[in-house]
Amino acid sequence: MKKESWISRLAFFVNKVLAILTFLAYILPFLAPKLFPFLSVLTLLLPLFLIVNFIFFIVWVLQLKRKALLSGFVLLIGITFINKLYRFSETNEKAESNDFTLMSYNVRLFNKYEWLPNKKVPSDISDVIQNYNPDILCLQEYTPNENVRLRNFPFKNIELEGNKNKYGQAIFSKYEIINTGEIDFPNSSNNVIFADIVKFKDTIRVYSMHLQSIKISTDIHEKLDENKSKFIFMRISEAFKEQQLQSELIKAHYDSCKYPKIICGDLNNSAFSYVYRNIKGEMNDAFEEAGSGFGKSYNFKYYPARIDYVFVEDIFKVKEFQTNNQVKLSDHFPVITRLEIVEKESKK
Template sequence: MKKLKFGSKILFVINSLIAFLLLISYVLPYIPPKSFATLSVLSLGVPLLIISNIIFFVFWLLRLKKQFILSLVVLLLGWNYISLMYKFSASEVVVEDSNFSVMSFNVRVFNKFEWLPKNIDKNSIIEFIENNEADIICLQEYPRGQRMSLKGYYSFNATYKKGIKGGQAIFSKFPIVNSGSLEFPHTNNNAIYADIVKQKDTIRVYTFHLQSSGIETDVEKLKEETSEHLFKQVGATFKAQQDQVELFLAHKAKCHYKTIITGDFNNTAYSYIYRKVKGDDLIDAFEEAGSGFGRTYDFKFFPMRIDFILADEDFTVNGYKTFDVKLSDHYPIKAILKLH
């Protein structure tokens, strides 16, 4: 520090703070939000912390200053975090007769409140879905009041079901032999599931929409929020998500079928919520075969991946795609899977 000019010293102090925050974030997946809700909020900013440390590393390196070591060491310690954020090359789709595809898409109530241009509606979303012909389709924020009918598909919760919340729907080209809903208390959110028969195998498919933080994505509106309010709001959301995930995991533990989990987690791959759902026995389709940032949510500040397709290790991921289409505030994702 002694040989640095005053301006460079200030930059290195900022660098040190950002490196420290990234280092702290590495333990967040192991800290329940109920224990430390405020700290868990940091998981949302991990992509920004990674990018910032990369910038500082390059900055000091180009100036031939040994300060580059700080960010380099922190980045190397969390190398797996970088692979969660960005995949440098996509795996080529492996074409096999036994392949089948799973799509997950938060359709944001078919643009009911016209957040997007008026021409984006249920029909444009149906057209997209039909053009991409996924074998299993899981939808979140699906309005049963505008029920959707897809030719050649069985469905669950696509039409009104007494005692079951709307918001989620599953469509399948394969027969659905059993289905149900796990209602989350004190919220409109829930998880639904369908037991799907593919040839001689029965597969349990879950889809859910975990509690939303309600954070504004509009920059001007976000500026009006105080940091204290934002931290309290997101912390409360993560606590609610923990309750929902605990209910979900207790339900999943009773299932003996090979399982696929899809949905809008409203949280990132760096969170306690993601780690608990993924566990030790599931694989993330994006990690296996995705490319780029895998952004699934239209957040203006940095790429956010909050929608996931997870599958038992009994499945091989033979392909993965994030669709760059503006039909919602989320982007559809699709995985090509093969059952061993």
């Protein structure tokens, strides 16, 4: 019998370590981050774990080795996680007269502090919004700007804070808004706002959320020494604990709402996190219903970071969903979905 090479043995050892970490990441969404704040960071790496497991699986299969069973089993167990990572087919059903579109977009203060060299960001974002012409528009990291043209929305809810430099969130609607409100987070400038919107004979509640940021640089080439890496790790852990409290406040609020609900915005966390699972609850993720590809919504180099979401209750049928990662006017990309209000029995 031919002796196995040291490279093959080392590769399988790495494969086994990866399998353990992947299983651990599978469990973490069911555990509150405040219990294991450092381990919770692994949920951010789950997409990478799944991709590398798939690579190991293919390598071992091509070599006709039973080692493929390990990664194969890991991928089989995590099939529901794979659907959150990547969707192979896109849904785009025929538009009907009673459909409506919703856009959610973290506009990064319309480039107020010139992170991008483009001086026309506010007007360019206006053009993007005008081209999509959504019926409901939710903007996170919003700030008033004279170059932003949003004339097609007669109804709005804007919640700002700050004195000289005001910022916050905004919901714009073509349909009548009959009630508005806000969920404040303790010791945080982040929040959630909502609007009760009347569409024909239906009243729906739309929440726009912006949870605690984990403040990871989008520049993957940024030099990281050991001390800085530890600091970032601890900062992410603390942000996850803050997000847990924020998600519980959101859930308690929407549980008391009698209207059909849509929750959208910047979660600042992955679809594999406790926070995602807690806020989503029994609702549907519009990307999983009708999206395609990785659904990348945050402009992080070489990594498919999906942190902007649209969650809808069963009364809404998701007929189309897209993330436009060609619009590079913020550190986020706009997400757009087309919905129809239907009865539960006829949703299929």
